[in-house]
Amino acid sequence: MKIGYFQFSPERGELSRNIKTVRRRLAGTSCDIIVLPELFNTGYLFSSIDEAAALSEEIPKGATTQALSEMAASSDVAIVGGIAERDGDHLYNSSVLVRSDGEIFIYRKLHLFGFEKDVFSPGNREPEVFDVCGVKIGMMICFDWYFPETARILMLKGAQILCHPANLVLPYCQVAMPTRCLENRVFAITANRIGSESVGDRELTFTGRSMIIDPLGRVLAEAPVGESCFECVDIDPQVACDKRLTSRNNLLSDRRAELYGELTVG
Amino acid sequence: MKIGYFQFSPERGELSRNIKTVRRRLAGTSCDIIVLPELFNTGYLFSSIDEAAALSEEIPKGATTQALSEMAASSDVAIVGGIAERDGDHLYNSSVLVRSDGEIFIYRKLHLFGFEKDVFSPGNREPEVFDVCGVKIGMMICFDWYFPETARILMLKGAQILCHPANLVLPYCQVAMPTRCLENRVFAITANRIGSESVGDRELTFTGRSMIIDPLGRVLAEAPVGESCFECVDIDPQVACDKRLTSRNNLLSDRRAELYGELTVG
Numbered sequence: 001m002k003i004g005y006f007q008f009s010p011e012r013g014e015l016s017r018n019i020k021t022v023r024r025r026l027a028g029t030s031c032d033i034i035v036l037p038e039l040f041n042t043g044y045l046f047s048s049i050d051e052a053a054a055l056s057e058e059i060p061k062g063a064t065t066q067a068l069s070e071m072a073a074s075s076d077v078a079i080v081g082g083i084a085e086r087d088g089d090h091l092y093n094s095s096v097l098v099r100s101d102g103e104i105f106i107y108r109k110l111h112l113f114g115f116e117k118d119v120f121s122p123g124n125r126e127p128e129v130f131d132v133c134g135v136k137i138g139m140m141i142c143f144d145w146y147f148p149e150t151a152r153i154l155m156l157k158g159a160q161i162l163c164h165p166a167n168l169v170l171p172y173c174q175v176a177m178p179t180r181c182l183e184n185r186v187f188a189i190t191a192n193r194i195g196s197e198s199v200g201d202r203e204l205t206f207t208g209r210s211m212i213i214d215p216l217g218r219v220l221a222e223a224p225v226g227e228s229c230f231e232c233v234d235i236d237p238q239v240a241c242d243k244r245l246t247s248r249n250n251l252l253s254d255r256r257a258e259l260y261g262e263l264t265v266g
Numbered sequence: 267m268k269i270g271y272f273q274f275s276p277e278r279g280e281l282s283r284n285i286k287t288v289r290r291r292l293a294g295t296s297c298d299i300i301v302l303p304e305l306f307n308t309g310y311l312f313s314s315i316d317e318a319a320a321l322s323e324e325i326p327k328g329a330t331t332q333a334l335s336e337m338a339a340s341s342d343v344a345i346v347g348g349i350a351e352r353d354g355d356h357l358y359n360s361s362v363l364v365r366s367d368g369e370i371f372i373y374r375k376l377h378l379f380g381f382e383k384d385v386f387s388p389g390n391r392e393p394e395v396f397d398v399c400g401v402k403i404g405m406m407i408c409f410d411w412y413f414p415e416t417a418r419i420l421m422l423k424g425a426q427i428l429c430h431p432a433n434l435v436l437p438y439c440q441v442a443m444p445t446r447c448l449e450n451r452v453f454a455i456t457a458n459r460i461g462s463e464s465v466g467d468r469e470l471t472f473t474g475r476s477m478i479i480d481p482l483g484r485v486l487a488e489a490p491v492g493e494s495c496f497e498c499v500d501i502d503p504q505v506a507c508d509k510r511l512t513s514r515n516n517l518l519s520d521r522r523a524e525l526y527g528e529l530t531v532g
Binding site for chain 2: 110111113115123125126127143149152153157175176178179182246247248254255257258259260261263264265
């Protein structure tokens with residue numbers, strides 16, 4: 001199975017331009033799963049909730065999801081990318097998984113970062129896993145990495161590959177993701193963005209270094225800090241089904257869930 | 267507050283010699299908390315459960331705990347160290363916290379590694395936190411690091427410092443502990459051992475590199491791979507009470523515990 005990321009610099013507010021950038025880059029790819037950055041179609045900073053609402057869309061009928069569906073079908077690839085989702089009165093920082101057969105799945109970011117709280121509602125559903133070519137896929141978005149619970153829940157639900165759209169502005173995630181993969185024995189694709197954005201007195205520069213990591217925490221691919229980068233690697237996703245750590249240890253059966261009650265105390 | 271570790275090479279089966287090594291090294295220390303390796307008094311490998319039983323002791327009345335109590339009182343230091351605990355018919359891979367006022371607290375390793383399963387029962391109690399000089403201390407032992415649940419539960423119960431006796435034979439823990447500290451905003455003292463042991467066809471070499479890490483994941487002290495090392499650093503434990511990550515994010519209030527139910531499913 002070939003899995004990859006497309007790291008680039010989305011232009012703020014330029015939906016059709018960003019979709020076109022992705023379409024051009026993905027045309028003719030022979031990858032099975034491609035991950036795009038968080039909010040890849042809208043950019044990251046919004047000047048107001050109204051601007052965010054205007055740039056958001058319903059899933060699946062919005063223009064971005066429709067465009068991703070066309071790309072997925074024509075290139076026979078599953079695409080995961082972050083978009084601003086509108087559902088009734090709520091906006092969510094969401095990730096869609098669009099399969100080549102037209103099926104569409106949604107994950108809504110559970111842990112919102114900084115100014116996102118002014119615009120988005122936090123995800124209101126447990127993370128779920130979805131099937132791509134018989135392989136179980138989990139989605140998490142950017143700051144979700146900080147909370148070990150996110151990746152853990154996805155692994156416990158069977159995820160073999162974590163698809164992780166991101167707009168990282170700090171250097172910590174790239175240090176931590178090998179541990180997230182090791183502790184869960186899963187693959188991860190962190191698709192970060194590059195470039196800068198400024199709105200009013202807010203200015204952010206994104207840290208690139210998108211990564212594909214294996215279940216032993218080894219970095220299989222890493223993008224540069226400040227350049228666009230499309231990369232695919234070959235993996236055997238079945239490796240992530242093997243939770244044996246030693247001849248006597250197994251990640252799942254060694255857990256002591258009966259003593260972990262504190263984790264669900266808010 | 268001064269916190270430290272004593273990394274050394276315990277001699278297998280030589281309880282009084284190992285205790286003497288610790289007593290000599292700790293005499294006159296001005297540290298507030300010192301962490302010793304896992305099974306620091308017995309060594310790590312046992313030829314049989316009978317040998318382990320013979321080397322184990324009840325807490326608090328066993329010889330090691332009594333010796334640690336004397337050292338703690340005479341040097342006015344709290345000591346955390348790993349010992350083989352006997353409780354009725356069960357042996358536990360335990361850590362004791364011995365305070366200078368004579369109070370003694372126990373943690374029993376939840377996640378047993380490899381051959382430990384032939385000898386020890388897994389810990390049967392939730393991890394708890396204990397007070398030293400007004401600072402909340404959590405204990406975890408070696409392989410417990412692999413399961414993010416362990417450190418997480420201790421943090422949720424208020425731990426500011428994770429005291430982590432270890433007998434590490436692989437290089438992963440030292441890579442992961444900065445993430446454990448960052449994701450929980452706590453200090454950690456990993457006290458690993460050095461040297462080798464062999465029993466029958468089992469041979470192990472321990473990886474040293476004991477560490478003290480701060481709540482931002484910065485390594486404040488790191489011991490060499492293969493040498494004894496006693497090190498203390500000055501910290502402000504109150505830093506670990508501040509769970510703000512940004513002006514809009516807080517590690518505790520941003521958790522979505524109501525959606526984490528999967529974590530307690532065995």
